Amino acid sequence: MTEVKLDRVCKYFGETKAVDNVDLQVNDGEFMVLLGPSGCGKTTTLRLIAGLEKPTSGLIFFDGEVVNELEPKDRRVAMVFQDYALYPHMKVFDNIALNLQIRKVPRDEIRRKVLEVAELLGIKHLLERKPGQLSGGEQQRVALGRAIVREPSVFLMDEPLSNLDAALRARMRGELKKLHERLKTTTIYVTHDQVEAMVMADKIAVMKNGKVQQIGTPNEIYSRPANRFVAEFVGSPKMNIFDAGFVIDKNPRLAAGSFDIDIPDSLAEVIKQNASTSELLVGIRPEDILVSTIKREGFIEATTYLIENIGNLSFVTLQIDDVLLVAQTPPSIGLRVGDKAYCKLLVEKLHIFDKKTEQLIV
Ligand SMILES: Nc1ncnc2c1ncn2[C@@H]1O[C@H](COP(=O)(O)OP(=O)(O)O)[C@@H](O)[C@H]1O
Ligand SMILES: [Mg+2]
Numbered sequence: 001m002t003e004v005k006l007d008r009v010c011k012y013f014g015e016t017k018a019v020d021n022v023d024l025q026v027n028d029g030e031f032m033v034l035l036g037p038s039g040c041g042k043t044t045t046l047r048l049i050a051g052l053e054k055p056t057s058g059l060i061f062f063d064g065e066v067v068n069e070l071e072p073k074d075r076r077v078a079m080v081f082q083d084y085a086l087y088p089h090m091k092v093f094d095n096i097a098l099n100l101q102i103r104k105v106p107r108d109e110i111r112r113k114v115l116e117v118a119e120l121l122g123i124k125h126l127l128e129r130k131p132g133q134l135s136g137g138e139q140q141r142v143a144l145g146r147a148i149v150r151e152p153s154v155f156l157m158d159e160p161l162s163n164l165d166a167a168l169r170a171r172m173r174g175e176l177k178k179l180h181e182r183l184k185t186t187t188i189y190v191t192h193d194q195v196e197a198m199v200m201a202d203k204i205a206v207m208k209n210g211k212v213q214q215i216g217t218p219n220e221i222y223s224r225p226a227n228r229f230v231a232e233f234v235g236s237p238k239m240n241i242f243d244a245g246f247v248i249d250k251n252p253r254l255a256a257g258s259f260d261i262d263i264p265d266s267l268a269e270v271i272k273q274n275a276s277t278s279e280l281l282v283g284i285r286p287e288d289i290l291v292s293t294i295k296r297e298g299f300i301e302a303t304t305y306l307i308e309n310i311g312n313l314s315f316v317t318l319q320i321d322d323v324l325l326v327a328q329t330p331p332s333i334g335l336r337v338g339d340k341a342y343c344k345l346l347v348e349k350l351h352i353f354d355k356k357t358e359q360l361i362v
Contacts, residue, residue, distance in 0.1 A: 002062050002076070002153035002186050003028045004049060009058030011044050018044040020210035022058070026203075029184045031177075035197040036207035037233070042190040045207075046156050049188060051075050062153070075154075078147035082159040084139050086131040086146075092118075093127040096145045117145045120179070137168045144176075148183070155187040161196065173200055194234045198222065206230045224351075228358040231283050231351060237315055239283045240325045243355065246271050246278040254282055254352075258321035259300045263347055270362045271352060279355040288349035289327035291316060292342045293334060299342035304335045318343055 004026040011019040019041045026032040034042045047053040049060060051072035060067050067075055086095050093114055094101075100110045118124040121141045131139055140160060147155060160176075161169045177200050180187055191197055197204050198218045206213045206221060206229075214226040225231035231239045244254040244261070252268030254261040261282070263271075271280070292299055302318035302325070314331045317324055318341055327343060335341055352361045 001028045001184070003064070004154060004186060004188065005061040005064075006045075006049070007059045007061065009045075009048060009060060010056045011041075011048055011053055012056045017210045019048065019055075022207075022210075022212050024205055024212065024215070026186055026188055029186055031180050031187045031189065031200060031202045033197040033201035033204045034188065034190045034207060035192070035194060035201075035204050035233070036213075037192055040207040041210040042192075042207060043158055044210075046079070046158055046188060046190055049154070050077050050079050050156050076152050077154045077156055078150050078152035079156040079158065080143050080147050080160045082162050084131075084143040084163075086139060086142055088131050090130070091127065092123065092129055092131070092134070092142050095131065095142055096127075096149050099146065099150050113149050114145075117149045120148070120182075121145050136164050137172060140164060140172060144179075148179075153186065155185050155189075157187065157189045159191055160189075162191075162193075169196075176200065194236070198234070204234075206233060224360070225283075226360050228281060228283075228353050231353070231360075235285060237286055237326045239285050239351065240289075241281050241283045241353075242323045242325075244280050244282045246275060246280055248272075254280065254350075256282065256320075256323060258323065261345055261347065261350070263350075267347070267352075267362065274354075274361045276354050276356050280361070281353040281355050281358065283351035283353065284325075284345050284349060286315060286326045286328040288346045289318075289325060290344040290346065291318070291327045291329045291333060291335075292344075293339070295342055296344070299344045302341050302343055304337055304339045304341050307335060307337060316341070 006022050006024040009019055009022045034045060036042055048055055051070060096114045097110050118127055121144060123141050126134060126138060161172050164172060173196055201218055203215060204218055204221050205215045208229050214221060214230050221234055242256055244256040247253050247255045248268060252263050254263060300320060302320045304316060305319040305324060306317035308315040309331050314329045315326050316329050316335055317326050354361055
């Protein structure tokens with residue numbers, strides 16, 4: 001079992017800062033997800049941990065020991081890639097066994113281990129086939145088997161499910177999670193899919209432009225995003241964000257042009273203390289907007305702009321002058337495009353960002 005730590009790690013390719021001053025701690029047995037858009041430095045971070053790249057600066061620790069100079073083979077990590085990288089001419093059994101064969105593990109022991117892993121992954125009946133005779137999901141299991149059989153201290157997984165169709169991807173992510181619960185091996189898992197990150201991770205590190213934006217549990221990342229980027233990247237449909245001015249005359253409020261949101265004094269105080277100017281960005285998730293078809297006290301009048309019904313839920317886009325807000329409603333709410341609607345933004349669910357820095361204020 002292994003704890004992995006990155007201390008101010010940078011990796012530059014010429015002018016490109018692929019990994020820019022990353023601090024990261026992955027505790028023993030933890031499932032850490034690196035989440036971010038394409039090109040943000042996830043794969044490079046993983047390759048640095050594997051030893052396939054050397055950091056430009058900074059230190060990488062395994063269990064408190066610096067491993068910067070350790071060869072990949074001496075780090076006891078196993079990497080699973082997006083493209084599986086199976087050997088097409090070799091049977092599944094040998095694909096899984098290869099690393100043990102190279103290490104001259106006795107044949108009986110290899111056989112025992114491969115069968116054990118094949119049992120765990122439900123691929124025992126496939127051991128005599130070649131990779132070309134397997135489905136995408138089966139190939140992915142073989143790739144996992146090859147990693148597991150080495151009994152690594154750390155699993156490094158780079159978008160391992162992204163070549164599978166949606167249904168299989170959903171099933172495999174559940175299976176991977178259960179596998180982690182059984183093996184309890186420290187795992188660092190890369191994805192650009194925020195749903196995958198939310199359902200699999202113990203902790204998520206959100207990255208952008210080589211920098212870590214926030215590290216936290218899925219719940220922390222979702223309910224208290226540290227900045228605008230994280231707020232918009234996690235959650236679907238994404239968080240509504242609009243400009244508002246912070247005004248205190250009679251009562252403190254957020255003035256969004258065509259509508260105002262009254263806020264309690266306590267909230268106003270926090271904003272006053274922490275905002276760099278009175279210009280704010282106000283965020284609210286679709287499920288935190290109440291929608292009514294009839295006029296109600298404290299509700300804002302809007303026009304129904306778009307309705308997206310996904311069966312058990314509807315997402316209604318409401319227009320209030322030039323602000324569009326997506327709200328989550330029951331499918332039975334009975335609104336049609338063009339109808340008047342009334343909405344209330346739950347004040348205790350607002351996310352308020354500094355407009356200039358885009359960092360969370362409260
Ligand atoms: N070997 C390389 N040579 C030059 N640039 C690279 C190399 N590997 C990655 N990069 C660049 O570093 C940045 C981060 O890439 P990568 O880590 O692959 O991102 P991600 O996995 O998040 O999509 C990108 O701008 C990419 O073009
Ligand atoms: Mg990548």
